[in-house]
Amino acid sequence: MEGVADKGFSIGRHEDRVVFVKDAVPGDIVDVNVYRKRKGYYEGFMKEMRQPSKDRVEPFCKHFGVCGGCKWQHLSYEAQLHHKWLEVKNALTRIGKLDIPEIPPILPAQATQYYRNKLEFTCSNKKWLTREEIDAGIEPESFNAVGFHRPRAFDKIVDIEHCHLQAEPSNAVRNEVRKFALENNYTFFDIKRQVGFLRQMFVRTTTTGEVMVIIGFFYEDVERRMALLDHLRAKFPDLTSLMYVINEKKNNTIFDQDVKCHSGLPYIQEQLGHVRFRIGAKSFFQTNTPQALALYQIVADFAEFKGTENVYDLYTGIGSIACFVAKDCGHVTGIEEIEAAIEDAKLNSDLNELTNTTFYAGLVRDILSDSFAEKHGKPDIVITDPPRAGMHEKVVNLLLELAAPRLIYVSCNPATQARDLALMKHMYKVDKIQAVDMFPHTHHIENVVLLSKK
């Protein structure tokens, strides 16, 4: 096997075919059972290990292989970083066909466990049984579970005892919710049949020690809701924010729901370097806080602000990058699709007493026009941080028309980043590249590229 792909697949070759193999790691020599043949590639699973990779390590989590997260725990962290670095290099040179300077090593994560500040657990009456449990003939007392979705089985939940992704009290709170619900005969949600009371829960933590817990119910039952929430409040008196939501919809998303406060504050606060952020129940926030700080610091370092620059921050989210760089430049204008995020961005700007930010809600391709540039002045620097799909071609063309002297492209998908940069290479050259690892044990990678006008 040669490289890593998403969903826990490794990439190998058979004659002229690319083969995606489940559960193998780069460096393994394996026999493969092919179960899917597509034009140009095969998919398969490992039939027999001929020679294990020297980069294989023992996974640290008992749920590894069953649970959908942390797919690369059996690959050493050094090897993970190397393959992510290679992915960035290959994307920029093979997809983008760009002339690039030397790519420095990827910035490793400060912590490779307990690095997430937000987790969502699903409550379900369809517990996933492991092969070992089935083989041992263990008949569970209950099929109610609180944990993560089993990949490719959307209604099945892996009951999580200990997750290595989020610091305490995350595990303690989740396990207490399950224990209380089982002891008191609460029903757990059945997403197929749309019945059951206890539906989902979120835990958000900050580096400043604040914690928000949100419990989701499928319908209102005041007595049972209050009993669980009062119990959690008594068990965990230090929770900053204890919230709940009655979600009667078919799906689990809570963005369109009214999330109410049971006790404490309706938000938590995080400190990211010199900037303070208020995070509400529905606010987006980068999920690895120390690495987000490192990422924003790279953006600021690449920008080399002199204090007067007119900056556009496209896909600004809750204005995180805009608020982070505002003290170093003349003015920042942020654009973001989600209205609630823009409300947060304005709030965060006020919280940090910034007077040089402006935020707009809407699609970048609709807002970023000539008249917009006339109103806000041509940018000296454009920072763009689009979602995985990259930028709309219209946005790339608008950026070419704007012709800012410098552009900083932050991306969570080097392939679409390379595609977009290729469309700009007649006008911009790549000056600097720095990838950051925000998600150890996954294939995800964040990459920052500094461009300057030729």
Ligand SMILES: C[S@@+](CC[C@H](N)C(=O)[O-])C[C@H]1O[C@@H](n2cnc3c(N)ncnc32)[C@H](O)[C@@H]1O
């Ligand atoms: C990768 S996130 C970046 C957020 C922010 N820069 C940060 O560091 O927290 C991408 C953001 O783009 C927004 N978005 C996606 N498509 C968009 C579009 N077409 N126009 C404006 N915003 C969009 C998403 O809602 C999301 O907040």
